[in-house]
Amino acid sequence: MCLRNLIMVMLVNPMGIDDANILEKVKCMTNILWQDGNQNFSKALHSFSDELTELDQIIRKMILESLGIEKYLEEHMNSTNYLLRVMKYKGPQTSDTKLGLSTHTDKNVVTILYQNQVEGLEVMTKDGKWISYKPSSCSFVVMIGDTLHAWSNGRLHSPFHRVMMSGNEARYSTGLFSIPKGGYIIKAPEELVDEEHPLLFKPYDHVEFLKYYYSEKGQRDQFAMHTFCGVPQVYI
Numbered sequence: 392m393c394l395r396n397l398i399m400v401m402l403v404n405p406m407g408i409d410d411a412n413i414l415e416k417v418k419c420m421t422n423i424l425w426q427d428g429n430q431n432f433s434k435a436l437h438s439f440s441d442e443l444t445e446l447d448q449i450i451r452k453m454i455l456e457s458l459g460i461e462k463y464l465e466e467h468m469n470s471t472n473y474l475l476r477v478m479k480y481k482g483p484q485t486s487d488t489k490l491g492l493s494t495h496t497d498k499n500v501v502t503i504l505y506q507n508q509v510e511g512l513e514v515m516t517k518d519g520k521w522i523s524y525k526p527s528s529c530s531f532v533v534m535i536g537d538t539l540h541a542w543s544n545g546r547l548h549s550p551f552h553r554v555m556m557s558g559n560e561a562r563y564s565t566g567l568f569s570i571p572k573g574g575y576i577i578k579a580p581e582e583l584v585d586e587e588h589p590l591l592f593k594p595y596d597h598v599e600f601l602k603y604y605y606s607e608k609g610q611r612d613q614f615a616m617h618t619f620c621g622v623p624q625v626y627i
């Protein structure tokens with residue numbers, strides 16, 4: 392079991408599919424799970440991922456446009472792959488609240504979450520308060536990850552979030568994660584760095600960062616990105 396799964400050990404069972412927007416890649420996974428490959432399931436997962444990939448790109452385009460740096464659009468879109476994670480959180484069978492998924496920030500670019508009617512997702516506000524998300528069948532949660540926080544030189548914030556569970560019902564959720572390709576160097580565009588906005592993170596490779604994040608030290612480090620490549624700030 393990898394460390395990523397160890398932190399999820401409490402109530403959640405995740406399954407991840409790399410490149411879920413490519414049908415053949417989804418089939419590789421469903422062929423392992425079902426003898427006949429379960430075509431309906433693989434098609435449903437693929438078309439869901441495909442639609443969310445489009446949504447991810449619309450969101451990222453809006454962000455780049457709002458920051459006035461559309462010229463990086465193509466590079467930005469080409470720098471990522473997509474992972475779909477499907478998760479089941481067991482109901483803890485008690486009215487006490489139990490930790491389903493521990494507090495973390497996402498490490499990727501953008502995450503799009505969708506879930507059934509069972510509540511549990513909580514997001515931390517900037518003043519440190521937890522707010523809970525009330526799910527609805529027609530809403531998605533968009534979460535900014537550490538990569539976009541670093542790339543935007545802090546203009547976008549990657550919030551701490553967690554899942555808290557109570558009661559008997561299982562919570563099912565899915566997340567589509569846009570993830571930087573290995574070897575692609577994440578570096579804030581020069582347009583976003585100036586005297587008022589000094590560089591927050593040194594350029595880095597996401598795969599190298601993940602090696603640190605999944606190390607024993609990294610797993611205990613809530614500010615892993617800062618430790619790994621943060622630029623110490625001098626306040627005068």
Ligand SMILES: O=C(O)CCC(=O)C(=O)O
Binds near residue numbers: 478492554
């Ligand atoms: O299940 C959820 O809604 C959240 C999952 C999550 O935060 C994650 O996989 O990073």
Ligand SMILES: [Fe+2]
Binds near residue numbers: 495496497552
């Ligand atoms: Fe998350």
